[in-house]
Amino acid sequence: MMWRDVGVTLILSLILPVVAQGARHTPPGKPKLTSCRSPDKETFTCWWEAGSDGGRPTTYSLFYHKENSETVYECPDYHTAGANSCFFNKNETSIWVNYNITVVATNALGNNFSDPVDVDVVYIVQPHTPENVTVGVLEDEDGPFLRVSWEPPRKADTRSGWITLIYELRVKLEEAEEWEEHRAGQQKMFNNFSLHSGGVYMVQVRCKPDHGFWSEWSTASYVKVPDYIPRERSMWILIAVFSAFIFLILTWIITLNRSSVKHCLLPPVPGPKIKGFDQQLLKKGKPEEVFNSLVVQSFPPRSTDYEDLLVEYLEVYVNEKQELMPEGKDLRDVGCLESKSQSDNDSGRGSCDSHTLLMEKCGGVESKDESSYEEPELLQGQAGSWERLERGDSQVVDTPDSSDARVKTWPLVFSPSIHGSSDNHHYGTLEMPKQHSTSEITYSVPDHLFPTSTSFPHHHHPEYRDSLGEYSEYRHSRSPSTGVLYHWEAQHHPQAHSNFNIRNLERQKEATGFGLPPSRSMEYVEVQKVNQNQLVLKPLSSHGRGPSQVQFGRAVVDYSKVNGVNNDNVLLLQRQREMAEAGQYCDYREKEGAEAERYPTQQQGKTTKDGPVATQLQESTCLTTSGYVDTVPTMPTF
């Protein structure tokens, strides 16, 4: 019995599988569409994978229908694209149309449908790899670089604009691990810099449509970068050697000048150095001795050589105590004027005192060379000043004794020939007459007066035009001692007159024209002694007498002394006694005549505008024998 059961079981166990095998034939498993791709947006291929086949031979078929259409079509081509694929050719491909694709697996027992897939060809484009990838090494001034160029895959139609491809490449050294990727956009060429010379590079390119999938990488292209001369290394060596050389030289120089370098870097603390100062004495506690030793006997210098004490100008102020005439109100408001009006201390005058500074402050009238006075503004300005001066003078004229006036001469600025006004007169000899000791005429040359020259009372101008020339500025040196040199352009004779007739001078100037001698040399007169109000000049070496006539080359300017000033703007000149030169007589008579003619007009004191008179400078000067002022460049009338 038991034997029989075992045998049945054995037989059953042998038979059942066979039977079961026959029973395993089932309908096929569900196929699955894996992907659909289009290489050119004109055709596409779909692939599927089969499910279990159910033990029977299974056929697969693909069916599709387009969107919004119920017509079902079967795949036209199962073979072109290989097994388990369906290829749609151009005629069957529609772009921007949704394909609903299904794959059916069929065997003897049944069939099985795959899940449907919606496909729009536009979104499944995956081109082939770029073709003709060429890689080369090119030379540049910066060094070698890789140039990669390629072409789009044949199937993708980029020329008509149907497909737009963008490219990407990757580069690496053969032995390197990581790729270096670069996007190349739509261009078909790429340069890669900073190469390792002597290495072998691998390059690959791929592309992608603007909406689609990346293609496969192209097959690698190899390129060998040749060994370049290590220029960089040799350059560094050269630089190192050069810098070492420079360093050696610098060290050598520094060691040579050790002390001076030390002096420069660590400057020694200066100790007190007072000549004659004896620290030991101080320590001993005898200050009197210490300070006595400081006294320098040679100070103030009394040497006869006054070259180093050369002072250009001596300012002699003549204060004007009285108020100016009403018409000059506007002028008085000028800053420059006011600054000088009151003080009678000549030392320490800043701003408007020196002629140079005055020029600057008073509107930039520059003190130029004596030989270069071309600016009419300057002259006009002087004219303006003259007006004031004139007024001041008139005041002075009235009460010469009581007035304080300052006389200023501007030899540099105006290059005038200084005529002998009465004050100048004194100053010429540097001996102020006692009468005029207190008289000061303030003259200033406010620049801004000049443009408003039309307001000047005209008759004032002429009178002070000479004074323009006549005013030479004096400036005391710090030590009002004898060691003062003056600029002296005029010859002054010691005559004290409070009245001076400048009108004559003026007319002369008008007649002869006003200008400035182009070349005028300065002469220095040595001051022997300066008393309170007196300046004693040393006689010039060339002449045996006192302040002699100064000659300026060809243009000899002769000055006539001013005898005095009339009460009404009239300068009375004195005849010159000394005449060093006899030669040059200018057309003096004519001037005289002119003066005589002019005189009445000027006497009126109107503000008549003469017009440009005497604008030219008469080069030659004449000796004034009759006491008239000779040709001095006059200022043009306003």
Place this chain on the structure above:
Amino acid sequence: LLTLSLPVSVLLLAGERILASAAPICVHGQAGCHFLSLADLFDRVIQHSARMHSISSDLHSEFEQYVLPSRNHIGRINRHCHTATILTPNGKENAQRLAREELTEVILKLLVAWKDPLWQFHQNMVHQDDFNNFSSNKALEMSYMVHELRKGVEKVADKMQHLGMISNSLSGLSSPEALDTSSDTSGESQAMSDHDLLYCFRRDSNKVQNYLKILKCRIVPENGC
């Protein structure tokens, strides 16, 4: 939200208008305006269309990712775009067989047809909670771009006509055609769901871009073709 979006959109449009008027592009090279060559014009409109398409793609994918699962959509079987009535070439040969004027006309028709639906879509979107502000801005930009792109293509067409590259048969097309298409598709457009609208517009913007590229490489093939 609607009241807020209205002035914003008005400002946007107005601003763009002002910007455009600041540097007017003249077709015929009149004085006082910025002269662009035909190739430049084509490049501009193509860039414009590319941007428009990318925005539409973004919106569509956002919709499918975030909004669609929350809605109970049965299926997308009967997707019907309102621009289906416009005959458009569905392949390269078909597109190349079209004349320049016809191709231009197709482009313009498409652009005209989408102006209102997109505006409506933006308006609807503002009310819904499905989209965030970012998407709402994209929708607004999209509708605005359609408008601008249409103007650009019209300028290109003008220039082509001026240069004699296309006949003047196009000039009478814009306004009456626009009216026709809008009247034809107006009813249908309202029946479209948001998803369908985005799907359809994504496709149509791609069509416009492609057609423009074909037109460009046919007319001014100098660079980039």
